[in-house]
Every structure is written in C-alpha cells, then in structure tokens.
Amino acid sequence: MVERVDGVVIGAGVVGLAVARALALKGREVLVMEAAHAIGTGVSSRNSEVIHAGMYYPTGSLKARWCVAGQAMLYDYCQTHGVAHRRCGKLVVANSPAQVAQLQTLLAQAHHNGVQGVTLLHQDEALALEPQLQCQAALWSCNTGIVDSHALMLALQGDLENASGIVVLNSPLERARYASGALELIASDGTHLQAKVVVNAAGLQAPALARCFAGLDPQHIPTAYYAKGNYFTLACPSPFSHLIYPVPEAGGLGVHLTLDLGGQARFGPDVQWVQTPDDLAVDATRAPAFEAKIRQYWPELPDGSLHLGYAGVRPKISGPGEAWRDFLVQGPKEHGVPGLVNLFGIESPGLTSCLAIGDGVTLML
Numbered sequence: 001m002v003e004r005v006d007g008v009v010i011g012a013g014v015v016g017l018a019v020a021r022a023l024a025l026k027g028r029e030v031l032v033m034e035a036a037h038a039i040g041t042g043v044s045s046r047n048s049e050v051i052h053a054g055m056y057y058p059t060g061s062l063k064a065r066w067c068v069a070g071q072a073m074l075y076d077y078c079q080t081h082g083v084a085h086r087r088c089g090k091l092v093v094a095n096s097p098a099q100v101a102q103l104q105t106l107l108a109q110a111h112h113n114g115v116q117g118v119t120l121l122h123q124d125e126a127l128a129l130e131p132q133l134q135c136q137a138a139l140w141s142c143n144t145g146i147v148d149s150h151a152l153m154l155a156l157q158g159d160l161e162n163a164s165g166i167v168v169l170n171s172p173l174e175r176a177r178y179a180s181g182a183l184e185l186i187a188s189d190g191t192h193l194q195a196k197v198v199v200n201a202a203g204l205q206a207p208a209l210a211r212c213f214a215g216l217d218p219q220h221i222p223t224a225y226y227a228k229g230n231y232f233t234l235a236c237p238s239p240f241s242h243l244i245y246p247v248p249e250a251g252g253l254g255v256h257l258t259l260d261l262g263g264q265a266r267f268g269p270d271v272q273w274v275q276t277p278d279d280l281a282v283d284a285t286r287a288p289a290f291e292a293k294i295r296q297y298w299p300e301l302p303d304g305s306l307h308l309g310y311a312g313v314r315p316k317i318s319g320p321g322e323a324w325r326d327f328l329v330q331g332p333k334e335h336g337v338p339g340l341v342n343l344f345g346i347e348s349p350g351l352t353s354c355l356a357i358g359d360g361v362t363l364m365l
Contacts, residue, residue: 005031007365008185008195010209012036012167013044014149014354015346016201017156022358023197023365024163031195032165033187035172035205040153043203044351046280046312048231048258048269051075051085051145052349055110055118056248062327062360064113067349070356071143077355078147081155084261090144090243091126093135093297100137102247107139117142132239134299144243148261149351156354177214178337197339197365203346204277204315210342220335222328222344225316229269230282231309232290236302238265244297253348255293266309267294273320274313282308317345327357331364341365 009020012034024030036042051074054067078085094100103120110118118141121129126138157167176185176198185193202209207224210216238259246254255270267290272283287306294301318325328344335342341361350357 002192002194004182004194005029006195007031007197007199008033008183008193009199009201010173011201011203011206012039012157012169013042013201013203014040014153014156015044015203015343015350015357016199017153017160018354018358019199019201019361020165021156021160021163022355022362023199024160024165026362028197030160030163030165031193032160032167033171033173033185034167034169037169039157039167039169040150043312043315043347044149044153046310047149047348047351048256048266049146049149049260049351050243050258051087051147052352053110053115053118053141053144054113054349054352055106055115055139055141056253057109057113057349058324058326059109059112062329063349063353066327066353066356066360068114070349070353073355074147074352075145077155078152083151083155084148085145086261087143087145088242088259089140089142090245091121091130091133091135092139092141092245092247093126093133094137094247095135095296097136099247103137103139106247115141130240130242130244132298132300133244134297146243146259146261147351173209173212175212175214178340183337183339195339197341199361200340200342201346204313206315206342206344206346207317210344213337213340216335216337216340220330220342222317223319224277225319226274226277226279227314227316228272228274228279228311229314230272230286230311231266231268232282232287232306233309234265234267235305235307238263240265246293246297255290257294257298267306268309269312277313279313280311282311284308314347315345316347329360329364339365
C-alpha cells in the first residue's frame with residue numbers, strides 16, 4: 001500500500017522541524033521521517049545553544065544572510081511561543097596586536113553583513129563588563145543570546161502538528177527514486193510513500209541519505225567530514241554573565257565560554273577531526289589544552305575545575321586544511337531531480353538560522 005503526501009522532510013532536528021513547519025503553514029500536508037526514537041537527538045542536541053549575530057560569515061553567503069534574518073525571527077518566535085531564551089550578549093576577546101587586528105576585521109564584516117549592536121571596546125570598557133577577563137580589546141555583540149534548543153524544537157513540532165503535519169519516529173529511509181511524476185520513498189520497515197516534494201534535512205547523515213536517491217548524480221553529493229567538538233563544564237560558579245569567545249580559529253570559533261539558562265558555564269567546542277559521526281565520547285586528554293586556551297582570557301581559572309561535559313559532531317563538507325564552505329542547499333535547478341531539496345553542511349549557525357532556512361526552502365518548492 002502506498003501512502004501519498006504533499007511533502008516529506010527527512011530529519012527531525014531543529015532545521016528539519018523548521019522546514020516542515022514552514023511547508024505546513026503554506027498549506028502542504030507534511031510528514032517528517034526521523035530515524036531515531038525521538039526528535040532532536042543528533043546535532044541539535046549537542047551544541048552551544050547560542051543565538052548568533054552573524055558577524056563571522058562572508059557577506060552575501062547563505063550563512064550570513066540566514067543568520068542575520070534568522071536571529072531576528074528566532075527572538076520573536078521565542079517571545080511569542082514561550083521558549084526560554086536570554087539576550088545575554090557576548091565578548092570576542094583579543095590578547096595580542098594581531099588579534100586586535102582580527103577584531104577590527106570582524107567588526108567590518110559585521111557591518112557589511114548588516115549585523116546590529118556590535119562595537120569595539122577598549123580594555124577598560126571590556127573589563128567594566130567582565131572584571132575577571134584578560135584582554136587588550138574586545139568586540140561586544142549585545143544581540144547574541146542563548147536558547148533552550150529542545151524547547152524550541154518542541155514548539156516547532158507543535159506548530160507543525162497544529163497545521164496537520166506529523167512526525168514519524170524510528171523511520172530510517174532505505175531507498176528512494178523519482179518515478180511517475182513523484183518521489184517514491186521506501187522506509188526500512190517497508191512503508192512506501194509518494195511525495196511531491198522531499199527535503200533532505202538529515203544533518204550528519206545528509207550526504208549518505210542523498211546516495212539513497214536513485215537517479216541523483218553523485219557529483220552533486222559532497223563528501224562528509226566530521227569535526228568533533230568536545231565540551232567541558234565548569235565545576236565552580238561562573239564569574240561571567242556574558243558569553244566569552246576568543247578570535248576564531250580554523251574549523252571553528254575557538255574554545256569559548258557559554259552559559260546555559262541556569263547560569264552553568266561550559267567551555268568548547270574545540271575542533272577534533274574524527275572518522276565517524278558516532279564518535280561522541282569526550283576526549284579527557286584534551287583538558288590541559290582547554291585550560292591553556294581558557295587562561296588566555298581567564299587567568300584565574302581554578303586548577304582542576306573542568307569536568308567532562310559532552311561532545312557533538314559538526315556536519316562539515318570541507319575537511320582539514322580545506323577552504324571554508326557555505327551551507328549547500330541544492331534544489332531541482334542544481335541537480336535535476338524534481339521536488340527534491342538537499343541540505344548539506346548545515347552546521348553553525350544552523351540553530352540560529354533555522355526559521356530563515358525553513359522560509360528559504362519553502363520558496364524553492
């Protein structure tokens with residue numbers, strides 16, 4: 001028996017749910033297929049839960065455009081839907097003349113991207129905000145914040161279901177093809193679906209899942225790379241009330257201090273290239289390197305105060321030493337398969353951008 005629906009979104013992380021919600025609000029009958037036993041168990045559950053401003057990304061890139069637009073949308077959504085969040089602000093700190101120059105470059109990038117509320121602070125101005133900070137200068141981003149990512153996903157799921165959409169768990173895709181004017185999907189339990197549109201929002205598994213589509217030219221499927229980020233938690237109370245970031249490093253934003261909504265501080269993620277997306281054990285041997293990096297901006301970090309936290313893996317589509325890559329969003333115009341949209345490399349700022357991504361994908365279909 002074949003079930004027919006307007007649209008299928010594969011992956012019930014924050015981006016998949018946002019895309020499904022956007023499609024459902026446009027009147028489409030939407031089904032979300034999720035391989036795991038619950039929503040948001042992958043990348044969406046293992047990040048810093050930061051609402052980014054959009055200063056890091058090249059002007060005109062999807063990351064820049066969707067982060068800046070998505071931030072405003074996300075704050076409004078959290079406010080209207082009762083999702084816990086806080087606009088706490090962040091400091092990006094510099095401790096050398098070369099790093100101060102990097103801050104000036106970041107400030108210019110922020111202005112080019114249309115980011116609001118970013119200013120360059122002298123040392124005394126930064127220390128007035130955070131007395132225990134060590135820096136020569138800092139960028140202050142007043143609109144950076146934090147959000148309860150799981151509460152956000154539950155809200156998105158609620159909107160989807162109120163619009164007659166549905167999330168089906170424990171439903172990994174086995175194979176798919178385009179035939180007879182529709183996309184045909186076969187789940188691992190034998191369920192057979194036909195859909196007018198399909199969105200591959202499978203995160204870490206998006207490239208592998210794209211290879212399940214018969215007729216999709218492999219040249220359109222990027223190689224998946226896995227950059228693990230380890231997190232350590234602070235055992236003592238945090239002296240900081242804002243997020244503290246170093247200048248960016250290759251592959252990530254450096255070992256930064258973030259806060260959860262209860263005020264608990266954590267450090268990370270770092271960048272550790274791994275072979276599989278399942279490598280989620282925190283590497284305890286990296287603690288000394290963490291301590292050294294943290295003491296560059298917080299010299300008074302107490303000895304032995306870092307505890308093992310958790311780890312996440314970024315869905316990268318560029319490997320070690322390779323050039324930066326933007327979100328890769330491929331529709332029928334790019335790959336030639338009617339009704340199919342693939343979302344590749346949706347790493348940070350994917351959480352911040354989720355609502356903008358949802359609207360962007362909807363416009364493609």
